[in-house]
Amino acid sequence: xxxxxxxxxxxxxxxxxxxxxxxxxxxxxxxxxxxxxxxxxxxxxxxxxxxxxxxxxxxxxxxxxxxxxxxxxxxxxxxxxxxxxxxxxxxxxxxxxxxxxxxxxxxxxxxxxxxxxxxxxxxxxxxxxxxxxxxxxxxxxxxxxxxxxxxxxxxxxxxxxxxxxxxxxxxxxxxxxxxxxxxxxxxxxxxxxxxxxxxxxxxxxxxxxxxxxxxxxxxxxxxxxxxxxxxxxxxxxxxxxxxxxxxx
Amino acid sequence: xxxxxxxxxxxxxxxxxxxxxxxxxxxxxxxxxxxxxxxxxxxxxxxxxxxxxxxxxxxxxxxxxxxxxxxxxxxxxxxxxxxxxxxxxxxxxxxxxxxxxxxxxxxxxxxxxxxxxxxxxxxxxxxxxxxxxxxxxxxxxxxxxxxxxxxxxxxxxxxxxxxxxxxxxxxxxxxxxxxxxxxxxxxxxxxxxxxxxxxxxxxxxxxxxxxxxxxxxxxxxxxxxxxxxxxxxxxxxxxxxxxxxxxxxxxxxxxxxxxxxxxxxxxxxxxxxx
Numbered sequence: 001x002x003x004x005x006x007x008x009x010x011x012x013x014x015x016x017x018x019x020x021x022x023x024x025x026x027x028x029x030x031x032x033x034x035x036x037x038x039x040x041x042x043x044x045x046x047x048x049x050x051x052x053x054x055x056x057x058x059x060x061x062x063x064x065x066x067x068x069x070x071x072x073x074x075x076x077x078x079x080x081x082x083x084x085x086x087x088x089x090x091x092x093x094x095x096x097x098x099x100x101x102x103x104x105x106x107x108x109x110x111x112x113x114x115x116x117x118x119x120x121x122x123x124x125x126x127x128x129x130x131x132x133x134x135x136x137x138x139x140x141x142x143x144x145x146x147x148x149x150x151x152x153x154x155x156x157x158x159x160x161x162x163x164x165x166x167x168x169x170x171x172x173x174x175x176x177x178x179x180x181x182x183x184x185x186x187x188x189x190x191x192x193x194x195x196x197x198x199x200x201x202x203x204x205x206x207x208x209x210x211x212x213x214x215x216x217x218x219x220x221x222x223x224x225x226x227x228x229x230x231x232x233x234x235x236x237x238x239x240x241x242x243x244x245x246x247x248x
Numbered sequence: 249x250x251x252x253x254x255x256x257x258x259x260x261x262x263x264x265x266x267x268x269x270x271x272x273x274x275x276x277x278x279x280x281x282x283x284x285x286x287x288x289x290x291x292x293x294x295x296x297x298x299x300x301x302x303x304x305x306x307x308x309x310x311x312x313x314x315x316x317x318x319x320x321x322x323x324x325x326x327x328x329x330x331x332x333x334x335x336x337x338x339x340x341x342x343x344x345x346x347x348x349x350x351x352x353x354x355x356x357x358x359x360x361x362x363x364x365x366x367x368x369x370x371x372x373x374x375x376x377x378x379x380x381x382x383x384x385x386x387x388x389x390x391x392x393x394x395x396x397x398x399x400x401x402x403x404x405x406x407x408x409x410x411x412x413x414x415x416x417x418x419x420x421x422x423x424x425x426x427x428x429x430x431x432x433x434x435x436x437x438x439x440x441x442x443x444x445x446x447x448x449x450x451x452x453x454x455x456x457x458x459x460x461x462x463x464x465x466x467x468x469x470x471x472x473x474x475x476x477x478x479x480x481x482x483x484x485x486x487x488x489x490x491x492x493x494x495x496x497x498x499x500x501x502x503x504x505x506x507x508x509x510x511x512x513x514x515x516x517x518x519x520x521x522x
Contacts, residue, residue, distance in 0.1 A: 010257055012256070014256060016256065017256070017258070064259075064267065064378065066268060066269050066270075067266045067269065067378055068268060068378060069378060084269070087267050089257050090257045091257075092257055092259040096256050130465075131467055131468060133467040133475060134464065134468065152378075153378050155373065155374040158378070159374065161388075162388075168390075181464075182464050183464065184464045184465045184468075186464070199392075201390050201392035201396075202388070202391075202392060204363065204367050204373060204390050204391055205360055205364050205367075206364050206368055206374065207364050208374070208377035211377050212377065218486075220364075221453070221486070221488075225453045225457075226453075226457060226461050229453065229454060230457075231399075236400070237402065
């Protein structure tokens, strides 16, 4: 059944802006992205928003809906009370370009900093062999759609100047580092860089990245903490360090 | 309360500032209340040095009972090394629990799950996801400076694993009194305590790393012990938060149950008829 809902959308650019309110008809089965498109078509033709697949797989329509980082295409309207005003804002962590569109290029720069996959030599028959059990855990990380909701919600990037100061690469790229570092064929050693360049110690494991991940990747438990443990092996565990000295 | 200033994007700035409309503040408040209740009760119970055993039951706060508390002849039955040492300095409380609690205490304090809980609830860093942090303007160093000690969590873990076996032993002997096998409510309380603490301990992130997670090729195509252990630890690890809370509350319940029995406030329902 169609109902009229109230939307409060932030409109503006890097110079400033404010919230605008819209009353809009919402039909059964709609998601927030559908409603934003209807507002764009009927009331605000210049409303800027980024979207692509409408299926939760491209990671384009990331925004903050009622204060929570979410994909607009996966946020169903029936998850809100009918009387509720729905507030929509751009991601806080990245610079606003226009309305709900932010400049996420900082993430692409971080990705380029990560040492690439370096496979071991092929087996004598020319094949690479690995076992499903051993790649299961890195395959979880490959589900990432790069929506950057985890980057947005991470307080180190969001509120602690971790992005501006480049002290922390963020959960998305710690996951990428974990996917390479735990890969059974990979030979590169990224652990010193994980600590010194990518700032694993800046993460205080408050798990917000895991809470907002639309792909339900266990970012903290399966990615960041195992990386932190590998950093401990290398730099903070005196017994492990002594054993390496003795046994190589 | 004065409104928080708004930045580009309309995001409010300042401690607790957010556009979230759900009850994000419930979790940190519950954490503060339960943690403080636990710390206050545990400290009080540990300093008592009395009423920590009854019949075959021994309070988990006092286990392993290395020395029975001064003047506690009945406690010698549970004690590993007999009576309280005469050389014990007089200014340190003469309670068996003070010898023990530092080990599980440090294990829990440096635990990855509890870190999440108290960073959110006590240091507001951040108090909730997408909620303004406390002291947001101060330089933030994460776990790189004063908190580097958190990296020694793995050294607290072996003691915690040992304690699981000791508490399991306590649970087993709680079914044995005066040469007769039986069961009481206390036996069940202590058994549940050992199970919950075991489930929490074997889901530890450091444990999971050290038994297998640190290698990239855990199975290499074979059903290795390492891979099997890692898989099982991963099951517990997925439920680490739940077991952390359950075991925290239950260990308090177990101590309270034994204490109230010992004080004569309640009676134990058991097959020994005592």
